[in-house]
Structures are given as structure tokens and as C-alpha cells.
Amino acid sequence: MTGSDGTATCRIDIAVQTEDFDVGAAITAAAAGDHGVGGVASFVGLVRDQGGGEAVSAMTLEHYPGMTEKALRTIADEAARRWPLDAVRIIHRFGRLLPGERIVLVVTASAHRDAAFDACRFLMDWLKTKAPFWKQEETPDGERWVAAKAEDDIAADRW
Amino acid sequence: MTGSDGTATCRIDIAVQTEDFDVGAAITAAAAGDHGVGGVASFVGLVRDQGGGEAVSAMTLEHYPGMTEKALRTIADEAARRWPLDAVRIIHRFGRLLPGERIVLVVTASAHRDAAFDACRFLMDWLKTKAPFWKQEETPDGERWVAAKAEDDIAADRW
Amino acid sequence: MKLLYFAWLRQRTGLAEETVSPPAEVRTVAELVEWLRGRGPGYAEAFADLRPIRVAVNQEFARFDTAIGPGDEIALFPPVTGG
Amino acid sequence: MKLLYFAWLRQRTGLAEETVSPPAEVRTVAELVEWLRGRGPGYAEAFADLRPIRVAVNQEFARFDTAIGPGDEIALFPPVTGG
Numbered sequence: 506m507t508g509s510d511g512t513a514t515c516r517i518d519i520a521v522q523t524e525d526f527d528v529g530a531a532i533t534a535a536a537a538g539d540h541g542v543g544g545v546a547s548f549v550g551l552v553r554d555q556g557g558g559e560a561v562s563a564m565t566l567e568h569y570p571g572m573t574e575k576a577l578r579t580i581a582d583e584a585a586r587r588w589p590l591d592a593v594r595i596i597h598r599f600g601r602l603l604p605g606e607r608i609v610l611v612v613t614a615s616a617h618r619d620a621a622f623d624a625c626r627f628l629m630d631w632l633k634t635k636a637p638f639w640k641q642e643e644t645p646d647g648e649r650w651v652a653a654k655a656e657d658d659i660a661a662d663r664w
Numbered sequence: 665m666t667g668s669d670g671t672a673t674c675r676i677d678i679a680v681q682t683e684d685f686d687v688g689a690a691i692t693a694a695a696a697g698d699h700g701v702g703g704v705a706s707f708v709g710l711v712r713d714q715g716g717g718e719a720v721s722a723m724t725l726e727h728y729p730g731m732t733e734k735a736l737r738t739i740a741d742e743a744a745r746r747w748p749l750d751a752v753r754i755i756h757r758f759g760r761l762l763p764g765e766r767i768v769l770v771v772t773a774s775a776h777r778d779a780a781f782d783a784c785r786f787l788m789d790w791l792k793t794k795a796p797f798w799k800q801e802e803t804p805d806g807e808r809w810v811a812a813k814a815e816d817d818i819a820a821d822r823w
Numbered sequence: 824m825k826l827l828y829f830a831w832l833r834q835r836t837g838l839a840e841e842t843v844s845p846p847a848e849v850r851t852v853a854e855l856v857e858w859l860r861g862r863g864p865g866y867a868e869a870f871a872d873l874r875p876i877r878v879a880v881n882q883e884f885a886r887f888d889t890a891i892g893p894g895d896e897i898a899l900f901p902p903v904t905g906g
Numbered sequence: 907m908k909l910l911y912f913a914w915l916r917q918r919t920g921l922a923e924e925t926v927s928p929p930a931e932v933r934t935v936a937e938l939v940e941w942l943r944g945r946g947p948g949y950a951e952a953f954a955d956l957r958p959i960r961v962a963v964n965q966e967f968a969r970f971d972t973a974i975g976p977g978d979e980i981a982l983f984p985p986v987t988g989g
Contacts, residue, residue, distance in 0.1 A: 529688020532708060540713035540763035546784075547706045549691060550989055553775065554699035566988065567913055569981060572965035597988060604699035609989055618707065619819075622785050625705075629777060629989055637962065637981075638988025639913035650914050653985035660778075709906055725905065726830055728898060731882035756905060768906055777989075788906055796879065796898075797905025798830035809831050812902035 515585035516592040519577045521568065523600040526610055535592040535614040542591050546621035547612040548629050554604035556651065559644040566599040566608065569637035573597070580631045584613070587627070587664075588620040595628065597638065627664045634661040674744035675751040678736045680727065682759040685769055694751040694773040701750050705780035706771040707788050713763035715810065718803040725758040725767065728796035732756070739790045743772070746786070746823075747779040754787065756797065786823045793820040824855075824893055828869075829900035832876065835869035844893070852878050852897060853887040875901055907938075907976055911952075912983035915959065918952035927976070935961050935980060936970040958984055 516535075520526070528549055536542040552564045581593045594612040602608060611628045615621040640651040675694075679685070687708055695701040711723045740752045753771040761767060770787045774780040799810040827840045845858045856873065859866045870876070878885045879898040891897055910923045928941045939956065942949045953959070961968045962981040974980055 527688060528691050529686060532687050532706075536708075536710055536764065540711075542710055542764075543712045544710065545708040547691075547708075548777065548781065549695075549704040549706075550777070551695055551701055551703065552699075553702045567916075568988070569910065569912060569962070569965070569983070572962060572981070575965055576967075605695065605701075616712065618709070618788060622707065622781075622788075626781050629781075633989035634986065635967070636988050637912070637983065637986055639984065640987045641913070650984065651987045653987050726833075727905070728827065728829060728879070728882070728900070731879060731898070734882055735884075792906035793903065794884070795905050796829070796900065796903055798901065799904045800830070809901065810904045812904050 515590045517578065517581045517585065518592075518594045519574050519581060520596045521570075521573045521577070522596065522598060525598070525607055526596045528607070528610060531594050531596065531610055531612050535594055535612045539591050539614070541616050542614045543616045544618040544621040545612060545614045546618070546625035547610065548625055549607055550609040550629075552602045552604045552606050552608060556642050556644075559642075559646065561604060561642045561644055563601055563603050563643040564608075565601045565641045565643075567639045567641065568597075568599045572637050573599075576636045577632065580628060580635060583631070584624045584628050588613075588615065588624040589617070590615050590620060590624055593624070593628070595632070597632070597636070599638065630657070630660040630664060633657045674749045676737065676740045676744065677751075677753045678733050678740060679755045680729075680732045680736070681755065681757060684757070684766055685755045687766070687769055690753050690755065690769055690771050694753055694771045698750050698773070700775050701773045702775050703777040703780040704771060704773045705777070705784035706769065707784055708766055709768040709788075711761045711763050711765050711767060715801050715803075718801075718805065720763060720801045720803055722760055722762050722802040723767075724760045724800045724802075726798045726800065727756075727758045731796050735795045736791065739787060739794060742790070743783045743787050747772075747774065747783040748776070749774050749779060749783055752783070752787070754791070756791070756795070758797065789816070789819040789823060792816045824891070825896045826855075826859075827896065827898040827900075829898065831901055832869055832899050836865055850890055850892075851887065852880065852885060852889050852891060855891060855897065856887070856899070870899075877902055907974070908979045909938075909942075910979065910981040910983075912981065914984055915952055915982050919948055933973055933975075934970065935963065935968060935972050935974060938974060938980065939970070939982070953982075960985055 592614040596610040613621045613624040694704050751773040755769045772780045772783040828836050911919045
């Protein structure tokens, strides 16, 4: 979308919440009222029933209230600076979640699909290494904190 | 998802239709009942209100009934062969559509986000060059067939 | 032999589909197109330049040198632009 | 100075947050952690190895050599694992 002053504007919406979210509504909203949008990319992250070779019966996400929204907004701003985006939507849950439940949603809208795809993946990669969330899994052997993955740092660093 | 015989199975659903579709339902269905899914990537393509520097008031998608579903299924099978996917959903509309209306949806579900992202983008790239659809735009100067883009061939060939 | 035309090829030939019986020496898509060109000015114009034309034989993408026979379904169309 | 601990650092220190007044010579995150180590065995154990510990100062990612002062909010936590 181009603003009345000729500069590109990007709608950015960030939410950090315990409740589930409506994926279809978020994707529809990303393009709503802007017929310049040609593509909306999105990613939903879900709780898996296994991790590190063990069964996972539940996952608890801890976060840093106050910093979390700021960190997500910084990441979204960076995406909007790098790609011609019309809208970015990030929703991240915290608290205790069961396998199959949604954890995170990232939505990007752009005139062109390459920008939407790249920005969506960039957001997920940066979010995994630059947003203050920590996952604890419940397994048959007890609770354990999920370790950060070296591959996530590599994925974040390529952008 | 791993089948009872130990081999990986991927649910593939293809639809070619005039009606709009429910994005949220399709994304939810891609992970439903399979708690091995850790990520669902998706892309929605929409009719833009401009193309080639001209205003576009409507777009008509023509396709090749009989071949279209087969071609989409071949592309989806190829994605399932290349990446460890749990589900692929492709919905493509035909007929006359207005700016802002959805044209296409591609959804991929996998244990890991890289596979979901890569497969989703692969599907869109191949769909744009290997599925028998043709777009005609209505502009102030009349109707005109959208020309194939060299960059779409390049995008399809990199996979 | 069933022929199908899409997009501007449909408009230029004035036909969405037709059933034809070309002579036996028409054994490839290229030979079919050459034979079609002789059927009238609409065909000659539609097939004047083959570079922007693509082919499917029996609902699979094919080439101008693909062999064809009497029972085949052959579609001629511009490069696809879906998605 | 407000300190926050997350994930296993919260569990090992037994605290989610606390307000401390370290001596004036504590001018960086590293010096703060060194000072915390002397406060008891729980702290000493939690901060025995700094490699898996990350830092935020005033809700922005920082480093162990980042300067800090009395009014700052300093968070200590393991590498993040969201998404």
C-alpha cells in the first residue's frame, strides 16, 4: 500500500496471548481493503507430540512480558524495511499447550509472492532466535527445557 | 505421518472450482489428527487491482478441465517426494474474479518448518508454470491476456 | 483426433474444440499444426508463430516433435499464467 | 536495579525477579553476575557457566560487557526457543 505522501506503509499487528487465534481471519485481514495485495504467505507453528526422540504430552511457553511485544515489533519493522510489505501479523501464544495446539502465526501480505514468502520465513527465523520465549516440554521422564538449536542460529544468520 | 507399514504418507487434496474457499479450515485440516505436524505453511494468491501498469477491474481464469487436476496432483506428488510432508492442499479457482478475491491456496504441513516453507514455495512456483490456467484481465483499454513472465520460469527452474 | 484451444488461441481459431481427421502423414504435433495452417486464414494467423504456443497431448505437457495418433487429445495454448 | 530470571535460570535461582543494589564498582552485566555468584550457592550454581546464558538490558538484547546502572532492568535467561 502506498500512503498519501507517496511512501510505502505497512500495517503491523503484534499479539502475545494465551488464547488460540483465528488463522483464516488473520490471513483475510492482512489483505482486506488493499487490492494491491497479490499474495499472503503464512506460517502456523504447532505443538508436536514428540521432541528429541521423546514423547511430549504438553508444552509450556514462558515469555518476558514487556520485552516480548517490543522484540516482535522490532523484527516486524525489520521485515517491512527489507521487503515491500502491505501487512505483517504476528500472534504468539504463551502458557501451557497440548500437542496439536497452535503456538504461533506469522502472516505477510505483499504485491508479489516472493516478498511475502521471504518475509514470512525471515520472520519465523528471527522470531525463533530473537524473541524472548522459552519452551518446556512434559515427557515421560519429567519436564525439560527445550535446548536452542544451532540450526536455528544458522537460519537466522542467513538473512 | 508414518503409515502402518513404516513408510511416510502424505495426504494430498486438490480442488479446481469456481467458489471461494475457507483458508482457515484448509490450514486447520492440514494438521488435524496428526500431532507430528510442527508447521503449516500457506500461500493465498489474490486478484490485484493493477497489472502491467494498468488498472484491472476484473480477471477471468480459463483452465483445461480434465488436465488441470491431474497437473496439480502431479506437482503435489513431486513435492511429497522431495520433502517429508504430512499434507498438501491446493485449491485453485477459475471463472471471473474481482480485485481482492482469492485465486489460489497452497497449504503444506510438515514436522519441520523448512520442509513446509520450501514445499509451499515450490508448489506455487511450479503451479505458475506447469498448471493449465490462463488469466485474462479487464482494463480500461479492454480485455487482455496476461503474458507469462520469464521470472516465473526462472523461479520454477531453480527447484 | 480431438483438438482443444485455450486463451487467445481459442479466440483466434474461433473454436474451443474440434474433432479432426488429418491425413496419415501427420505424425507429430508440428505436422498437425502445419496441416491446420492450411485449413484457413484464422488457423494460419493463429499458428503463424509457434514460439508462444505450448502443447499437451492426452492432458500431459508435450513438445512439437511428440508423436500423435488418431485417438489422441491434443491441446494448443499460450504459456500458462495461473497461480 | 531490577533483575529478572527466565526458564531454568528462574528455577535455579528460585526467583522470577528481585531488586538489588550492588556496589558502585558493578558497572557491567559481567560484573553483576560475578557479584551475584557471591550471594549464595543457588546463584553460584546458576551462573557457574555463562556460555548458555543470554542477557537483556532494559528489554533489549545486550552483552556481558554492556554497561548497567542503578535504574536498569536486567534480564538473564537461556537462549530463546520460541516460534
